[in-house]
Amino acid sequence: MTRPSEVTRERIMKAAERLFAERGYDGTSIRAIVAKARVNQAAINYHFAGKDGLYREVLHAAFQALTEHQLANAAQSNALSREEALGEFVRRQLRPLAARDELSRHIRIFNWETVRPTAVFRKLLSEEAAPFMGVAIELVRRFLPHADQRTLTVAAIWLVGQCSVFVRNRDQLAGPPAGLSLDETAVEWLAQLISRWTIGGLGQAA
Numbered sequence: 001m002t003r004p005s006e007v008t009r010e011r012i013m014k015a016a017e018r019l020f021a022e023r024g025y026d027g028t029s030i031r032a033i034v035a036k037a038r039v040n041q042a043a044i045n046y047h048f049a050g051k052d053g054l055y056r057e058v059l060h061a062a063f064q065a066l067t068e069h070q071l072a073n074a075a076q077s078n079a080l081s082r083e084e085a086l087g088e089f090v091r092r093q094l095r096p097l098a099a100r101d102e103l104s105r106h107i108r109i110f111n112w113e114t115v116r117p118t119a120v121f122r123k124l125l126s127e128e129a130a131p132f133m134g135v136a137i138e139l140v141r142r143f144l145p146h147a148d149q150r151t152l153t154v155a156a157i158w159l160v161g162q163c164s165v166f167v168r169n170r171d172q173l174a175g176p177p178a179g180l181s182l183d184e185t186a187v188e189w190l191a192q193l194i195s196r197w198t199i200g201g202l203g204q205a206a
Contacts, residue, residue, distance in 0.1 A: 009047045012037045017058050021105035024112035025055055025120070052120050059124050062106035066096065067132040074135050082142035086159075087195040089139055093163035094191050097170055098184045111168055136160055143202035155202065162194050 015037035019028045030051050034041050048054035069092045077085040096103045113121045136156035141147070144155060166173065166182065173180040182190065 005047075008037075008039055008043055012039060012044060012047060012054065013058060013061070016054050017061070017102075017105055017109070020055065020058055020112070021108040024109075024116060025118050026116060055118070055120050056124060058109065059121055060128065062109055063124065063128060065103060065106055069095065070135050071131055074138075077135075077139070082139075083195075083199055085139060085142070086199060087191065089136070089159075090163055090195045090198070091188075091191045093160065094167065094187050094194075096167050097182045097187045097190075107167055107170075114168070140202060143199075144206050146206075155205070159198060162198060166190065 012033065016028070016033050019032055019036060022028075023032075030041055030044060033044065033051075033054070037043075044050065044054055048057060070089065073088070073092070077088055080088065096107050133153075133156060136159055137152045140155040140159060141152055144152060147155070170182060172178075174182070180186075
């Protein structure tokens, strides 16, 4: 049976996630979260020790949701050819394009961080991004076996960037001048295109 305190905590998380996605960290007040979650401020202090603690939990949940597939399937990817593994990596990175609701809110929260980065986000990345970055680095290492660590790191960042530019700008790309409508069929097409170009680029780099 779910305890009342857990229900309250989840309600606060959901309300905060929606507001942070709509308004960003700076534009979201504790008062607005309290009103949307229908709790008192003491509940936020009790569960999260204030706004920063709550924002960190929202960021943590968002980061996990966007990377858990890559981390969970790292072992299976190692059993694939390097080209197949890269294709699967790209597909998972583009997964939010075909998603709505929660994943879309996660992306909007990270978009706010691109415009107005917070200390909370920087600290979270420094503590939690290493496993995901490790997966990306090991993937590009299969194409660049003799590259040094700095080159591998840059290649991994570049690979993630090829996908994130579409994910983070989905709404803008749908309108003029791009007019790029990314439905489920188009996402698969895009994944194949990015994979093919990436494989070609890494092959040339090697």
